[in-house]
Amino acid sequence: MSDTEAREGDVVRRGSAAAPPALESSVGDMDPEAFRRWGREVVDWVAEYMATRENLPVLSRSRPGDLRSQLPEDPPEEGEDPSLWLQDFQDMILPGVTHWNHPGFLAYFAISGSGPGVLGEMLTAALNVNGMLWRTSPAATELEEHVVGWLARLLGLPDSLFGVIQDTASSSSFAALAAARHQAFPQVRAHGLTGSAPGRVYASAEAHSSIEKAVIALGLGQAGLTRIPTDADFRMRPEALQRAMAEDVERGIQPVAVVATLGTTSTTSVDPLAELLPIARRHGAWVHVDAAYGGAAAALPAFRPHFKGWEEADSIVVNPHKWLFTPVDCSVLFTRRREVLRESLSLVPEYLRTREEDETTQLMDYGLPLGRRFRALKLWFVLRHFGVRGIRERIAHHIELGQRFAGLVDAAPDWIRVAAVPFSTVVFRWAPHDSDRDGPGLDDDNRRIMDAVNARGQVFLSHTRLGERTCLRMSVGNLETRWSHLETCWTQLVEEAGRLPRERAGIPGAAAVSPEAS
Numbered sequence: 001m002s003d004t005e006a007r008e009g010d011v012v013r014r015g016s017a018a019a020p021p022a023l024e025s026s027v028g029d030m031d032p033e034a035f036r037r038w039g040r041e042v043v044d045w046v047a048e049y050m051a052t053r054e055n056l057p058v059l060s061r062s063r064p065g066d067l068r069s070q071l072p073e074d075p076p077e078e079g080e081d082p083s084l085w086l087q088d089f090q091d092m093i094l095p096g097v098t099h100w101n102h103p104g105f106l107a108y109f110a111i112s113g114s115g116p117g118v119l120g121e122m123l124t125a126a127l128n129v130n131g132m133l134w135r136t137s138p139a140a141t142e143l144e145e146h147v148v149g150w151l152a153r154l155l156g157l158p159d160s161l162f163g164v165i166q167d168t169a170s171s172s173s174f175a176a177l178a179a180a181r182h183q184a185f186p187q188v189r190a191h192g193l194t195g196s197a198p199g200r201v202y203a204s205a206e207a208h209s210s211i212e213k214a215v216i217a218l219g220l221g222q223a224g225l226t227r228i229p230t231d232a233d234f235r236m237r238p239e240a241l242q243r244a245m246a247e248d249v250e251r252g253i254q255p256v257a258v259v260a261t262l263g264t265t266s267t268t269s270v271d272p273l274a275e276l277l278p279i280a281r282r283h284g285a286w287v288h289v290d291a292a293y294g295g296a297a298a299a300l301p302a303f304r305p306h307f308k309g310w311e312e313a314d315s316i317v318v319n320p321h322k323w324l325f326t327p328v329d330c331s332v333l334f335t336r337r338r339e340v341l342r343e344s345l346s347l348v349p350e351y352l353r354t355r356e357e358d359e360t361t362q363l364m365d366y367g368l369p370l371g372r373r374f375r376a377l378k379l380w381f382v383l384r385h386f387g388v389r390g391i392r393e394r395i396a397h398h399i400e401l402g403q404r405f406a407g408l409v410d411a412a413p414d415w416i417r418v419a420a421v422p423f424s425t426v427v428f429r430w431a432p433h434d435s436d437r438d439g440p441g442l443d444d445d446n447r448r449i450m451d452a453v454n455a456r457g458q459v460f461l462s463h464t465r466l467g468e469r470t471c472l473r474m475s476v477g478n479l480e481t482r483w484s485h486l487e488t489c490w491t492q493l494v495e496e497a498g499r500l501p502r503e504r505a506g507i508p509g510a511a512a513v514s515p516e517a518s
């Protein structure tokens with residue numbers, strides 16, 4: 001009989017290493033019956049939250065330090081009853097939450113922690129699987145391989161792409177650029193960058209900061225990223241890319257990667273990928289597509305022209321946690337160059353070797369972290385719950401809402417839309433028709449309008465800087481957002497603009513703009 005099979009009495013008699021039964025019964029996990037009871041309470045709470053979240057202020061009204069000042073210095077010496085910590089969640093934590101799952105959340109890129117996604121997260125937490133190797137949970141690996149294939153099909157991407165789930169687009173782009181660097185400088189893996197030619201990554205002036213971070217982390221330095229200027233529609237200019245790459249090559253600089261963004265963060269502009277691809281290829285550079293937000297729109301065949309050429313890219317990132325209704329975090333990195341990605345990041349110590357490693361996928365090989373959550377489960381639930389048709393209808397609805405909101409802006413003489421609206425995000429600015437419409441004096445006013453609207457609690461907008469000007473952004477991505485929320489948003493914007501002081505900058509002898517005037 002082994003120790004683990006031994007009866008309690010045997011173990012105690014054998015002595016020193018064994019714990020007494022009384023202690024054993026007190027060192028385990030929460031009692032299953034208690035879990036069942038509190039689990040039901042929590043699920044009921046979540047259902048109630050989903051039904052009534054709209055009544056909460058979308059942007060937290062918490063002030064710096066509010067929560068910390070309520071928390072005791074020390075953790076409790078004795079375990080506390082769940083009723084206490086769940087009550088504190090309600091009383092102390094909730095006021096400090098900005099409700100990303102609120103239909104009035106229109107800031108940054110709005111997202112949805114959908115019902116099926118939340119259920120998937122619960123089961124993922126319960127299983128607590130670490131899917132680093134096939135062996136450490138075969139279903140986690142195989143479901144991930146399969147469900148990213150479903151996602152590829154939904155988006156019109158080829159089945160032949162390899163896909164792997166990462167936590168965020170920042171990690172996906174880091175992994176993609178690590179592969180690009182490995183392709184450009186294979187010796188770096190063993191010897192580091194010392195002695196290599198300087199390498200360059202090219203991305204538009206509008207590319208996300210995660211690209212620059214990746215370039216820094218990969219040792220290329222900020223000087224290793226060339227920001228290519230954009231056209232009037234905030235799209236990378238192909239002739240500027242061509243010039244920059246040709247000049248660099250002439251100076252002995254090695255092109256590493258070109259990053260095209262299909263749906264940039266500020267304006268959702270779409271880089272002309274089909275024109276950028278041959279330029280990148282000519283210079284031997286890896287092509288990475290950042291479609292973290294915009295990629296979801298490829299679910300709609302009518303929107304595929306925006307993505308022309310992406311199937312030829314070396315890597316693509318799409319975030320189901322942005323516009324595909326999957327709770328944070330879930331980012332999918334697709335690549336045609338699976339082996340290069342693996343060679344760049346895989347390192348397998350003996351204790352992680354398995355007998356079946358050659359016939360199965362070890363997902364730890366395709367990113368920086370070893371441990372990995374079972375994220376595929378929630379994505380699988382989301383795709384199964386809504387189905388392809390349901391997802392298409394919802395994305396199309398969000399785009400339609402964005403377009404209608406753009407129509408309101410366009411029809412208002414005191415507001416200007418500052419960018420095209422390819423997807424569901426509108427970028428605009430208050431610029432009274434009798435003002436210096438492009439003047440810096442209006443930057444502060446736009447911020448004030450936004451802050452005043454956000455303080456009212458029904459909607460939450462964010463801002464960006466385009467050229468030298470502050471602009472406001474309204475992004476639709478939450479499943480419960482309806483036209484009425486956008487009407488509220490617009491009414492409040494116009495009202496708050498009307499409340500600005502008469503002596504607004506840039507308007508000679510200004511008279512206050514009344515809500516009706518807009």
Ligand SMILES: Cc1ncc(COP(=O)(O)O)c(C=O)c1O
Nearest residue numbers: 168169170208210264265290292
């Ligand atoms: C175009 C784009 N790429 C990448 C990111 C980074 O996403 P993540 O938070 O998943 O790292 C963002 C974030 O908004 C984005 O807009």
